[in-house]
Each structure stands twice: as structure tokens, then as C-alpha cells.
Amino acid sequence: MRLPLIHHQGYTIELPEGHVPDGRAALFPPSRATALERLSDFAPRAGHHYAARRNHDPGPGERDNVSLLSPYIRHRAISEHEVIARVLARHSPEAAEKFVQEVFWRTYWKGWLQMRPGVWRAFLAERDIERSLLAEDDGLRERVAAAEAGHSGVEGFDHWARELVTTGYLHNHARMWFASIWIFTLRLPWTLGADFFLRHLLDADPASNTLGWRWVAGIQTPGKTYLATTDNIARFTDNRFSPHGLASEAPAIRDESPPSASALPAPRTLPRGRRVLLLLHGDDFSGQEVLPAGTDVASIAVARRGHPDIPWPFGATTAHWVDSLAEDAARRAGETLQQPATLLPQLHAETLRAQCAAAGVTTIATPEAPVGPLAEALDIVARELAEDGIEVIPLRRTWDDLAWPHATHGFFRFKRQIPELLARNGV
Ligand SMILES: Cc1cc2nc3c(=O)[nH]c(=O)nc-3n(C[C@H](O)[C@H](O)[C@H](O)COP(=O)(O)OP(=O)(O)OC[C@H]3O[C@@H](n4cnc5c(N)ncnc54)[C@H](O)[C@@H]3O)c2cc1C
Structure with a gap:
């Protein structure tokens, strides 16, 4: 049986049983040029239209209400x-308030995790325990496999599971419904659901x-959980789905208070006049922007992945898409700085050491990676290269530097800082 799944600009991806075609490159061409075009196209709708319609998920190919x-x-x-x-060049701050706040949710989550890195490590450890339990429990393994394959029998949920695997994207509301049904209706371990997202989302992000x-x-x-309900799903999917048999309550899976914030490590600065090797990576493919004006860049490297000793939590197909974005970044950095950039398959001290020697530099400047596998990789590489007198200097963007210290409590406290943050960023 063939199931038509994705319609996008007159193009249909069909999903035969057991076979998953790749709709990622079609929906998300991996280049900055596409992102800029998409932003130009979306900016006029980022005001009242976004505020009124952003929670609706009309389905793939129909989503002019969110930016993608x-x-x-x-x-x-x-x-x-x-x-x-x-967006603020087109709309007043009042009209664009909702959109601006959504973008700041990403900044807030990053800052929150940056001050509590143990939460990421605890997630990975709990995920590993749940994975090992799967190996011993045939029933649970089958239920997880059915949920991931879109065979749970829950309307909507099964569509989103396939959409995620096929396209690498889900609308925010669909992510909330999916996670809620996974945890409270299907009663599956939350870390395995989060892992399923990490393995398939193109935007898969630790924070x-x-x-x-x-x-x-x-x-x-x-005290807060999220319960997906039939009425809410029917209303915000414009009646595409109306699932029955959903959990009627959502008790917190455990009684736990989040850890309090630890101090943020101070941002580093690049000593004046240093010649550097610029190292870009998948947490910041436009990292040349963090270099102080006039920095003498002797060489450029762009890493596709992390360190071989740090398990990579993202999936193979997503990694392939990010590879293309790395190639795009290498081309762009090369054009801006007028020299070829070297693509590195992984972040590895040995290759960087050789590239530094060839360029005659002992400093690597790189955009700071937030909590996650690339930050760990950069720490390892920095330690290894220090033995050869090579210094790795991660540079924090002003955007993060100004905002992260405010992510100590909830988003509602954080968002009061937004006008001031915009002013200090010159927006
Ligand atoms: C369970 C769950 C898991 C999620 N996992 C991820 C993830 O791995 N990576 C990821 O980037 N986002 C994640 N999100 C947040 C959000 O769903 C996506 O960022 C959003 O769907 C992106 O679509 P868009 O660009 O069309 O959003 P738009 O509505 O156009 O929003 C504009 C921008 O604001 C930011 N944004 C919007 N909503 C959120 C949010 N809730 N949290 C953080 N940033 C937001 C994004 O950068 C987005 O591009 C998750 C949300 C949930 C509920």
C-alpha cells in the first residue's frame, strides 16, 4: 500500500510501507541563501498574521503561518x-511581539541549559538506561518501534511520526501533541521520545x-505538564485529525525541581593582533561574524561533526543534511575571507594541528558551542592542542552574552528583558 504523505509546491512524497524517502532537501534546501529567501518571503507575515495563526498546523506545504x-x-x-x-524593519515591536518572543525562546533555553549543563548529561544517562531496558523488554521494544514507525493506532500521532522521519521537521504544536501522547497516552519513556526527535529533526538541539x-x-x-486533547488537536489542525482514546490527565512523570543556575563561565576574548585559524562548526556556521574586525585569518576549517570519542546524538540523515550546510558554510567563509576553507569530517586534534602548522599559527578562534556534543568536542581538542602550545579560543556572540545571564528562572521573567536586549544589540 502506498500512502501519499507530503505535498509541497505540487510535489508529492509517497511513503510506501517500510521505505522512507528523503523529503528533507526538498523542504529545506541546505543553504544560507534559502534561509535568506525564506526570511524575505516570511517577514511580511511575521506580525499580526503570525500572532493569530502560529499555533495552527495546516500540514506540510501549507504552512505560511510559521517561518520554517x-x-x-x-x-x-x-x-x-x-x-x-x-522582521522589526517591517513591523512595530508590538505587532511582531509574538514572533520576537518565539525566537527568544531558543535563546532562553540555551542560556538555561548553559547554566545547568548537568541536565543534558542526566538526559543522556537516562536515555541510555532506557535503551538498555528496551533490549530486555520485548513488549516495550515493540511499542516504541510501533510508535516510531507511525503504527501506534493514534490518529495524528502516526502521521507526525512519519512526517518527522520523512521531512526532519514538525510544527511546534505537533511537537507538543506528539510528546504529550508519547508520554501520557502511550506511556513510553520521555527520554526515548526526545531521542527519536534528536535522531530525525534537522533542527535537533540539546537545549x-x-x-x-x-x-x-x-x-x-x-506543577506544569502539557496534556494533548482531541478538541485542541482538531481545532489547530483545521480538523485534519481528531484522535480518540487520548489520556485524560497528565500527572508529572516525577516530582522533581530543576537544579538552580550555576555561574556562566566568563566569555573569552581574542588578544589583539593574533593571526588565527578560524574553526567553524555546526553550532555556528556563520562564526566568522564573531571575529573582532581586522582579525588576521591565516586559515579556515569547517568541521562537519564532533569528536570521535563523543557519541553523536543526531541521526545519520540529519547529519547528511548538516554536511551540506557545512559545505555551504565553507564556501561562504572562503568567499568572505578570500581563501579556501578546509572541510574536516570530524573535530580532531591531529588534523587541526597539521593545519595550524601549515598556516604558521598557534591560535584557533572558534564560535563558542553551547552545551552539547560540540562543546565537549572542543574541550577535548583544546586540551590536546594545548600540549603543543596551540590555544583554542571560543568566542561568544554578543547576542548570547547579553541574554544568557537572564535565563536564571522562568521565561516570563526572562522575556521582560527583551526590549533592553534588543536595544543593546542595536536592533
Ligand atoms: C517537545 C519539543 C521539542 C522541540 N525540539 C526542538 C529542537 O530540537 N530544536 C529546535 O530548534 N526547536 C525545538 N522545539 C521548538 C519548536 O518546536 C521549533 O523551534 C519550531 O517548531 C520551529 O519551527 P519554525 O521555525 O517554523 O518556528 P516559528 O514559529 O516560525 O518560530 C520562529 C523561530 O523561533 C524559535 N522558536 C519557536 N518556537 C520555539 C520553541 N518552542 N522553543 C525554542 N525556539 C522556538 C525557532 O528558532 C524558530 O525558528 C521543540 C519544541 C517542543 C515542544
Whole structure:
């Protein structure tokens, strides 16, 4: 049986049983040029239209109510600063308030996790325990496999499971419904659901994904969970889905308070006059923007993945898409700085050491990676290269530097800072 699944600009992806075609490149061409075009196209709708319609999910190919920019912003093929500046050039701050706040949710989650890195490590550890339990429990393994394959029998949920695997994207509301049904109706471990997202989303992100799932499960904000209901799904999918048999309550999966914030490590600065090797990576493919004006860049490297010793939590197909974005970043950095950029399959001390020697530099400047596998990779590489007298200097973007210290409590406290943050960023 062939199931028509995705319609996009007159193009249909069909999903035969057991075979998953790749709709990613069609819906999300991996280039900054696409992100810029998408932003220009979306900016006129980022005001009242977005505020009124953003929670609706009319389905793939029909979504002119949201920006579809997250895969590009996540890897910083385009920055939060550029996106908001473009939108505020078209709309008043009042009209664009909702959109601006949504972009700041990403910044807030990153800052929150940056001050509590143990939450990411605890997620990975719990996920690993749940994975090993799967190996021993045939029933649970079959239920997880059915949910991931879109065979749970829950209307809507099965569509989203396939849409995620096929396209690498889900609308925000669909992510909330999916996570809620996974946890409270299907009663599956939340970390395995978060892992399923990490393996397939093009915007898979340690902060937004882990904390989004924790929020639905009731362990992010004490006393708050998210319950998906038939009425809400029918209304906001414009009646495409009306699932029955959903859980009628959503008790927090455990009684746990989030850890309090630890101090943020101070941002580093690049000593004046240093010649550097510029290292870009998938947490910031536009990292040349963090270099102080006039920095002498002797060489450029763009890493496709992390360190071989750090398990990569993202999926193979997504990694392939990010590879293309890395190639795009290498081309762009090369054009801007007028020299060829070297693509590195992984972040590896040995290759970087050789490239530094060839360029005659002992400093690597790189955009700071937030909590996640690339930050761990950069720490390892920095330690290894220090033995050869090579210094790795991660540079924090002004955007993050100004905002992260405010992510100590909930978003409602954080968002009061938005006007001041915009002013200090010159937006
Ligand atoms: C359970 C769950 C898991 C999630 N996992 C991820 C993830 O791994 N990576 C990820 O980037 N986002 C994640 N999100 C957040 C959100 O769903 C996506 O960022 C959003 O759907 C992106 O679509 P868009 O660009 O069309 O959004 P738009 O509505 O156009 O929003 C504009 C931008 O604001 C930001 N944004 C919007 N909503 C959120 C949000 N709730 N949290 C953080 N940033 C937001 C994104 O950068 C987005 O591109 C998750 C949400 C939930 C509930």
C-alpha cells in the first residue's frame, strides 16, 4: 500500500510501507541563501498574521503561518539577530511581539541549559538506561518501534511520526501533541521520545529539545505538564485529525525541581593582533561574524561533526543534511575571507594541528558551542592542542552574552528583558 504523505509546491512524497524517502532537501534546501529567501518571503507575515495563526498546523506545504527557519537558525546559517532585525524593519515591536518572543525562546533555553549543563548529561544517562531496558523488554521494544514507525493506532500521532522521519521537521504544536501522547497516552519513556526527535529533526538541539520534552513531562516547570486533547488537536489542525482514546490527565512523570543556575563561565576574548585559524562548526556556521574586525585569518576549517570519542546524538540523515550546510558554510567563509576553507569530517586534534602548522599559527578562534556534543568536542581538542602550545579560543556572540545571564528562572521573567536586549544589540 502506498500512502501519499507530503505535498509541497505540487510535489508529492509517497511513503510506501517500510521505505522512507528523503523529503528533507526538498523542504529545506541546505543553504544560507534559502534561509535568506525564506526570511524575505516570511517577514511580511511575521506580525499580526503570525500572532493569530502560529499555533495552527495546516500540514506540510501549507504552512505560511510559521517561518520554517529553525533548521537554519539552529545551525546559525542565519542568526537570531538577523532574523529579528529583518522582521522589526517591517513591523512595530508590538505587532511582531509574538514572533520576537518565539525566537527568544531558543535563546532562553540555551542560556538555561548553559547554566545547568548537568541536565543534558542526566538526559543522556537516562536515555541510555532506557535503551538498555528496551533490549530486555520485548513488549516495550515493540511499542516504541510501533510508535516510531507511525503504527501506534493514534490518529495524528502516526502521521507526525512519519512526517518527522520523512521531512526532519514538525510544527511546534505537533511537537507538543506528539510528546504529550508519547508520554501520557502511550506511556513510553520521555527520554526515548526526545531521542527519536534528536535522531530525525534537522533542527535537533540539546537545549530546545531536551527542555521542550522536560516541559511536556512536567519536570521542567514544577506543577506544569502539557496534556494533548482531541478538541485542541482538531481545532489547530483545521480538523485534519481528531484522535480518540487520548489520556485524560497528565500527572508529572516525577516530582522533581530543576537544579538552580550555576555561574556562566566568563566569555573569552581574542588578544589583539593574533593571526588565527578560524574553526567553524555546526553550532555556528556563520562564526566568522564573531571575529573582532581586522582579525588576521591565516586559515579556515569547517568541521562537519564532533569528536570521535563523543557519541553523536543526531541521526545519520540529519547529519547528511548538516554536511551540506557545512559545505555551504565553507564556501561562504572562503568567499568572505578570500581563501579556501578546509572541510574536516570530524573535530580532531591531529588534523587541526597539521593545519595550524601549515598556516604558521598557534591560535584557533572558534564560535563558542553551547552545551552539547560540540562543546565537549572542543574541550577535548583544546586540551590536546594545548600540549603543543596551540590555544583554542571560543568566542561568544554578543547576542548570547547579553541574554544568557537572564535565563536564571522562568521565561516570563526572562522575556521582560527583551526590549533592553534588543536595544543593546542595536536592533
Ligand atoms: C517537545 C519539543 C521539542 C522541540 N525540539 C526542538 C529542537 O530540537 N530544536 C529546535 O530548534 N526547536 C525545538 N522545539 C521548538 C519548536 O518546536 C521549533 O523551534 C519550531 O517548531 C520551529 O519551527 P519554525 O521555525 O517554523 O518556528 P516559528 O514559529 O516560525 O518560530 C520562529 C523561530 O523561533 C524559535 N522558536 C519557536 N518556537 C520555539 C520553541 N518552542 N522553543 C525554542 N525556539 C522556538 C525557532 O528558532 C524558530 O525558528 C521543540 C519544541 C517542543 C515542544
